[in-house]
Amino acid sequence: MRSPFLVMAAIAIIVVAAVFIAATSQHPKTPTLTVTGTPITSTGAKQTPTTSATAASPARATQATQKTSTTQATKTATGCKEWVTITVLTRHPADIQEKAHDAFLKSELAKKYCIKDVVFVSLPAGFWSIRIKNGQADVGWGGGPTLFDTLYMQHLLSPLKTKVGLEAAAQVPDTFAGMPMKRIKDGKIYWVAAAIASFGFTVNKEVAQKLHFDVSKLRRWRDLASDDLGLLLLHTGTPELAIANPLMSTSNTRMYEIILQAYGWNEGWKILTLMAANALIEQGSAAVRDDVISGKVMVGITIDFYGYTAERLNPACQYILPQGETIVNGDPIAVTAGTKHQDAAEAFLAWVLTDGQAIWLDPDINRLPANPHVFDMPIKKLAEIDGVPVSVMEKQVQLLRKKYEQAMHAKTMKFNDTLALDTEMPMQMYFVATLVDNHDLLVRAWTSLLKAYYIDHKISKEKFEELKNLLGEVVTYKDPVTGKMVKFTQQDAIRVNKILEKALEQGNAKLREAYMNAWRAAARAKYEEVLKALGG
């Protein structure tokens, strides 16, 4: 052998060849709808058995072989000519995906509709529209109504068309505790709630005790914006509240919308501003939950099942529902526009809304189902779907039925869904521009104000309230479109929303940035004004 370089080149050639060989042999295993858009032909079906056998590890090979044999068995039973793989975009965590994957493929519906596999794609919400537009998805599942309404507005959802889908959707009530469980337009159903959730906050009582803070003081959203929490921040140097960036968390977005409606727009923004001033702003709802569990903060705003998770991981945690200031939300499932497998996609949706509801009752998942009929299903069947002992499932059914009824009768507020949707984009952007991007400055202004009044006794009560009001006041900014000075009222938010939607439809994204820049600058000026008034 003359040179090591030649050896390396030879290795490279072998590897390239191997990759190509693998490519030709594995090709059919690719989900059909995602390759070229052509449905699987009989050749595809014929090659199915070889696909999984190429798996590298022996363990996987055995598992794959087993799977193939069942597929073949059902093929003869149902006489499927074309096998379909459906792609589900999801925000649900992996354990839910795992349970749904296995249970659905065993179901009668999957066999009837010749569904060979379900591929779950966990993508950030921002990627969903690209995937759907490229025809690379069949179903969207989980992520909250905010996300699904955004998709609905972009015409990226397909209404339910088949009998099986519509019948399953009919089992879910149209509203629950006053909130819509479906998005219906002109008699067509675009999304259906697959699970329900409430919103509140989770406190860590052990941290509260060590800080000598009376937890019973935290009952309403307003209590999270209190001077008391601000003083704790001043004393310890670290925030005791955690909240999340609305652009990164659909559940937190919904909570801010609740606050804006419970207290009204102007008062709502004062509360949000002071909450943000008191808080550590996380980039996701799971981080907020972890902060409470680990005792990094005393309280965090969470969706109910995160609260339950916290209670289970750390018994010092407790989930609190702000009475009269919460809503119960539906977490949707929908068929995406441009799917090439409408029937199969609706079959999956139908399963999720019926037998698949059992997944929520799993002791590791603990969410509230959207279809109450699940509580009347035979316990044995539920236990079988989740793969847990019958005795455990019995307890779970009792527990979650109780929570379901509590949620149904929870003192909820009247929530205007349309209004929330009409202001959502500007609300999220304004929140980020004024409270997240300027967080340092906001905190400095707020703690200086608290210090001046409570510790240095430098300013009067009236002055304190005046400056506090100023801090939380919605800004007056120079509109980038009209050039006029406008106040960010609810009406203005609706106006901006229309402008932005239109601009986005035309593919103009710069306007969005322009508004955020204007709000950011105005908020900065406002915080500096407060600091200046305090002589800082």
Next chain:
Amino acid sequence: MAASLETLKRKLWAGKADLEILVFTYLPLVVLILGFVLPLAFVLTKASGWGELLTPNYIDFSRTAFSDAVVVRHGSLGDMPLTRIIIRGFNFGVIGNSIFIAVVVTLATMLVGTVMALLTGFYLFPGRRLFKVLAFIPLLITPFVNAYVVTRIVMPKAVDYNVLSFIVSKLFTEPLLHQKVFIGFEAQAGVILAQILMFYPIVYINALAALAIVDSTLVEQALNLGARGLRLLREIVLPLILPGVLAGATLVFILSLEDLAAPVTFKFYHVMSYQIYSYFQAANATAYMSTIAALSVVMLAAALAPLVVIRRYLSLRYYARLARGAPRPFKGLRLGRRGMLMAYLVVLPFAVFAALPQLGVVVLAFSSNWVGTWPSLLPPKLAFYNFESLLHIDGIRLSIVNSLTYLAEAIVFIALLGFMAGYAAARSRLPGVSLLDLLSSAPLAVPGLVVAFSYLLFFTRYTLFGFFGTAARLAIMHTLVLALILRKMPFTVRGVFTSMIQTPEELEEAARSLGARRLRTIARIVLPLTWRGIVAGLLLSAIYVLSEVSVSVTIGALGGGIYSAHHTGPITYAILQLIEQPRVQFVEYMGHIVRISSEAQAAALAVLLMVIEVAVITVSTRLARRGQALVTV
């Protein structure tokens, strides 16, 4: 353009440009342009909004930027007075912070990495092996879990010790001053600290490789002439290993700019990498393309600047070697008493501290959760519970297979293309070489998320007959491997380049003047002289391919969640899903219930990743028989 074509023609005519050098120069260049520049240009064409980048949100050196850098609060907890010290750093705006952090981290890692390399590579002293092992540990990258553990070590907690505070309080302040101290790192300071700990081994490993090829006669002559201690280091050794140190420092500067883990962990969002990431994480992200693009351009420029400067510097300061064959490495000098003191009192505590996150990951893998100051260890009979529960999940086994497959595919191309590019950058005088040099390092300077985003757009539209793409399983895998090759090749290119310029070209010229073709010269002269640098570079590439995050969790996720039967995610993606999922498992043991959090399972997976990384390094070191540049564990 016409002029350079003219030069090219002239050189070809004169017989100066042989076939090999043409291939070496232009093959990697074409790959880089097609696979990297084009997709990026696809996104960059949309850049706009430059004026906004001058506002205080992006650059701010006003008075407020400097306030509250360190917050000290006095209070009490229980029966003891308590002082809370929170180190936050400054806030210079998005662009200001990124550059400030990168500069501080680079300088600090240069200092620490060089000291560490000199200590373990140049001196002989009892316990040297311990230092080598410690410096090696932070090289093991365990994405997400590492970050999770760092927060447990240094992030401030309201009413509880973090690990750092516990050590300081229990060892010093409580017995000596009857005072509790809570020390916490946050924001910019946290990011800087985490990055120094994370990145100093990169300078270390490069400096060590440079040290290994220092000709011992130079050192011996200096010793004979009476140079000792600092003077010997300053005047002889440091200038000789400077190319290695600078190569490492350049990498650190770029890695610091694009790093996402530390800003995420320390919740310090005012840095470029995070802004870019968050914009397209958010709902309706496509709307922000112009901002992503504009910031990417700034980041690219910032990252390329030092490369340009240092390349000029390196070519100016060429330290001549004695032209009498291969150098004989220096065997080592005995460390004096003052050196020993410094080694054990200053360097050792730092090295131990830098290794804590990795040790924490290992401990967490054998724990049920980490809620308090320390992780709660699993009962002995359940010690391997996290590992066992992982292997019951098919998708996680598949992620391991995927990772190894990607590594095997990527590393071959990285070796070939990386050597070609590094060799050409040092030896070729063809037009386009400086472009090649810039481009071959540029992938490091662009955040992986931007690469992923550009790939998503680019390869959805141009699939090259279905070979690449974002939908079909193999197409996703090819796209991912391509991204891995281009993103991680720079480690090899820098390694080759540095070795090349430390090797006298005269040797090759002599061989060629005697009639050897270039390929033969490379095989007989270049490779035997430079393989150490190549292996060091390949090693880094391999480790970073395995632990790559951004492309793995975006492009890799296109094949479905880890519970999809044929998902395309590598190990890092599986770790992310385990960290993200709100899962608690209850295991009954001896009458009481053990609560197992998914972070502990993720830690177990991270330990598997570390084992693979250790295996890769060990194998490479074994291949390189006299692997002094690297530690054998």
